Amino acid sequence: MSSLMPGSVSGVLTAASGLTYLVFVPKSWSAASTGAKHPMLLFLHGAGGVNNPENVLGQSLMRMLTQPDYADKVNTIVVAPIAPKRPWQPHLEKAVELMDGLAGELGGDEKRISLAGQSMGGNGAWSLAALYPGKFCSLAPVCGYIEGGREGAGVPSGFDLGRIAHVPTWVFHAADDSVVGVGCSDAAVEGLEDLGAPEVKYTRYAEGRAPPCKTKAGDLPGHASYELAFREEAFWPWLESKTL
Structure with a gap:
């Protein structure tokens, strides 16, 4: 990974598993000194990014990280795997394997790994947090939904929110979302608060x-x-303050 440039997003890389990905390393990162132990964020893209790294790089978080005025404020290693097909669920274990490998290779702090995702990736983030309830120090689903609950009627009875109730969680959604109803996030937040x-x-x-x-x-x-x-001005300070 000596080819990575601090403060920038990589080109498309391929893991041993075959999963392609992008990675951002902060300005403070150095290939010669991986003992610094940076926090990490696993970011799951939305449906538009399926087998489409150009889409992932061209919008949202990964595009922001290509902008120096934004990237210079981020001290986190961001790993963005590219799902080869919809949905995220069949690829989640490979995503964790990728992240764990990069943590060792890039000097990531295994106690400070956060998880975020948008839309289809928000769905993936809810699922992955529940699959590995002791893995992530924070969770940030954006315009997401829990599997089986996309219509926003509530949290599906088969999903155990209790597995992730201990994880600091920041949920984002717009009330006028025409693709994933805001009720999906309303129900998840209400369920966590009830717990x-x-x-x-x-x-x-x-x-x-x-x-x-x-x-x-x-x-x-x-x-x-x-x-x-x-x-959000508070997003990175909040995320980077969390630890297991």
Whole structure:
């Protein structure tokens, strides 16, 4: 990984498992000194990024990390695997394997690994947190949904929120989301609060980013709350303060 440039996002890389990915290393990172132990973030993209690294790099968090004024404030190693197919669930174990390998290779702090995802990746983040309840020091689902609950009627009865109630969680969603109803996040947050989760934050935007998110499928009004969430001034200080 000596080819990585501090303060920038890599080109598309391929793991031994065959999973492709992007990685950001902060300005303070050095290939010659990986003993610094940086916090890490595993970031799961949305449906537009499936087998499409250009999409992942061209929007949301990974695009922001290509902008020096944004990237210079981030002290976290960000790992962004690229799902070869929908949904995220069949690829989650490979994503964790990738992250663990990079933690050792890049000097990531295994006690300070956070998890975030948007839309389909928000769904993946909820699933992965429950699959590995002792793995992540914080969780940030953006315009996501829990598997089986996309219509926002509530948390599916088969999903055990109790497995992740101990994880500091910051949920983001826009009330006018036309793709994933805000009720999906409302129900998840309410469920965690009912369980007495010690730290649940919820940023519920009245409107998503304008103009609407553009995809090959057309405009998706209200869905691009991820263009707001990762620019929240408190987001990185909150994430980087967490540890197991």
